[in-house]
Amino acid sequence: xxxxxxxxxxxxxxxxxxxxxxxxxxxxxxxxxxxxxxxxxxxxxxxxxxxxxxxxxxxxxxxxxxxxxxxxxxxxxxxxxxxxxxxxxxxxxxxxxxxxxxxxxxxxxxxxxxxxxxxxxxxxxxxxxxxxxxxxxxxxxxxxxxxxxxxxxxxxxxxxxxxxxxxxxxxxxxxxxxxxxxxxxxxxxxxxxxxxxxxxxxxxxxxxxxxxxxxxxxxxxxxxxxxxxxxxxxxxxxxxxxxxxxxxxxxxxxxxxxxxxxxxxxxxxxxxxxxxxxxxxxxxxxxxxxxxxxxxxxxxxxxxxxxxxxxxxxxxxx
Numbered sequence: 001x002x003x004x005x006x007x008x009x010x011x012x013x014x015x016x017x018x019x020x021x022x023x024x025x026x027x028x029x030x031x032x033x034x035x036x037x038x039x040x041x042x043x044x045x046x047x048x049x050x051x052x053x054x055x056x057x058x059x060x061x062x063x064x065x066x067x068x069x070x071x072x073x074x075x076x077x078x079x080x081x082x083x084x085x086x087x088x089x090x091x092x093x094x095x096x097x098x099x100x101x102x103x104x105x106x107x108x109x110x111x112x113x114x115x116x117x118x119x120x121x122x123x124x125x126x127x128x129x130x131x132x133x134x135x136x137x138x139x140x141x142x143x144x145x146x147x148x149x150x151x152x153x154x155x156x157x158x159x160x161x162x163x164x165x166x167x168x169x170x171x172x173x174x175x176x177x178x179x180x181x182x183x184x185x186x187x188x189x190x191x192x193x194x195x196x197x198x199x200x201x202x203x204x205x206x207x208x209x210x211x212x213x214x215x216x217x218x219x220x221x222x223x224x225x226x227x228x229x230x231x232x233x234x235x236x237x238x239x240x241x242x243x244x245x246x247x248x249x250x251x252x253x254x255x256x257x258x259x260x261x262x263x264x265x266x267x268x269x270x271x272x273x274x275x276x277x278x279x280x281x282x283x284x285x286x287x288x289x290x291x292x293x294x295x296x297x298x299x300x301x302x303x304x305x306x307x308x309x310x311x312x313x314x315x316x317x318x
Contacts, residue, residue, distance in 0.1 A: 098272035099307045101125065101314040102252075102280045102292070103224065105152050105197065108132030113284040118145055122296045122308040127152035127195050127224075127281075130166040130184035143190035148310050150224065151184055151191050153212075155199030158229070163198050170201055174211045181215050192312065193222035193244075195281075200229040209237035216243045222315055224248070226281055244315050252282035261291045272306045277314055 102122070107114050108129040117124055118141055125148040128135045139149045154163035156170050166184045168177055185191055194216060202208050203225065212234075216223055222244040225234040238245035250268040253261050264280075271278040282288045301307045 096276070096317075097301065097305065097307050098276055098278075099309045099314065099317070100268050100272045100278045100280055101246075101309055101311040102282065103127055103150075103195070103248075103311055104282050104284055104288075105195070105226070106283050107138060107152065108135040110134060110284065111137060113289065114138040115141070116289050116293070117284065118142055118147060120292055120296055122300070123147060123310040124292065124296075124308075125150065125311045127197075128188065129154070129164065129197060130187045131164075135188040139188040139190045148192055148312055149188075149190045150193040150195055150222075150311075152197045153181065153184060153194050153199075154197040155202040157198035157202075158200040161198065168202055168208070168212070170205060170208065172208070174207075177208065177211050178215050181212060185215070185219065185221075191221065193224060195224035196226050196228065196234070198228060199226065203234045204229050204231040206233040206237060209233045210241065213237045213241035213243045217241045222246070222312075224279070224311065246279050246311065246314060248281045249278040250280050252280050253285055253288045256285050256287045258287060258291060261288060262295075265291070265295060269304055269306050277317055279311070279314060 102124045103126075104117055104124060105127045106129060107117065107126045109132050111134040114126065114134055115138075117126060118138075123146070126138065126142050127150050128139060129152045142149045154165075154167040156163060156167065166180060166187070168180060172180075185194075194212075196203055213223065216238075223234060223238045223246075225232055225238075225245065225247040227248045235245055235247055237243075249271050250264055252264045252268075254264070255261070261282075268278045268280045282292075296308065
């Protein structure tokens with residue numbers, strides 16, 4: 001049954017096609033005209049549903065349930081904020097408070113979505129896909145606001161789904177793989193690191209990960225492992241190459257409802273309180289954007305005893 005689902009998803013993605021990157025960049029077009037064209041592509045309902053299904057396959061099916069995951073709660077609205085502040089520092093952290101960092105993947109197709117992320121009151125970081133129409137503009141605007149930008153590098157997955165332009169594939173000669181990666185890193189500015197888009201197949205291959213880390217070491221960039229497979233070799237390769245690295249703790253929106261996103265966020269807070277820090281990865285879905293706009297509008301430090309920090313600060317704690 002799952003094989004038929006994968007085949008149907010692959011055919012659907014092929015029919016929908018990737019964003020057109022053959023045309024010249026349209027950075028000089030007015031925001032209104034640019035957004036109208038981009039939004040028609042980015043907000044198409046069938047594409048959104050296909051992306052949601054590959055997330056379920058790529059993220060959920062290729063990894064075990066994390067040890068830190070709590071039992072699911074009954075369906076209910078997002079948990080109400082506590083009335084009393086929580087102020088106890090995490091044990092063993094020398095008085096430092098627990099922290100979470102939030103990284104949003106799949107950015108670059110929509111200027112409107114990207115700007116909603118940049119308008120959030122906390123330092124949410126952007127993982128921008130290469131060769132997308134809003135990539136350069138959003139990278140510039142993010143840098144101007146002091147937000148961290150990383151390359152969301154497409155890598156081959158185990159389900160055979162399309163990964164879009166600029167992809168890295170199993171069996172690529174080392175020189176070709178590194179040249180594609182360098183081209184992607186040069187496609188927009190202010191890149192400080194990289195994480196994998198899909199990649200359940202490629203991140204499990206140590207030689208390919210060693211080749212990726214060689215480029216990152218040369219450019220003094222960091223790596224974030226999205227952990228789309230429990231067979232990932234990325235962190236081992238990064239450690240061996242001396243590349244600063246982090247691994248994802250919680251996916252925020254594998255299920256796209258306010259209740260499920262709220263439960264995932266609460267799991268991240270629990271991981272941060274227990275381990276001192278947590279890395280959360282989400283996607284620019286309307287439900288995710290609405291949740292973050294609501295949840296980050298208050299004082300999370302006073303309410304939960306957990307501070308939202310930039311991913312670079314999380315790296316510093318490592």
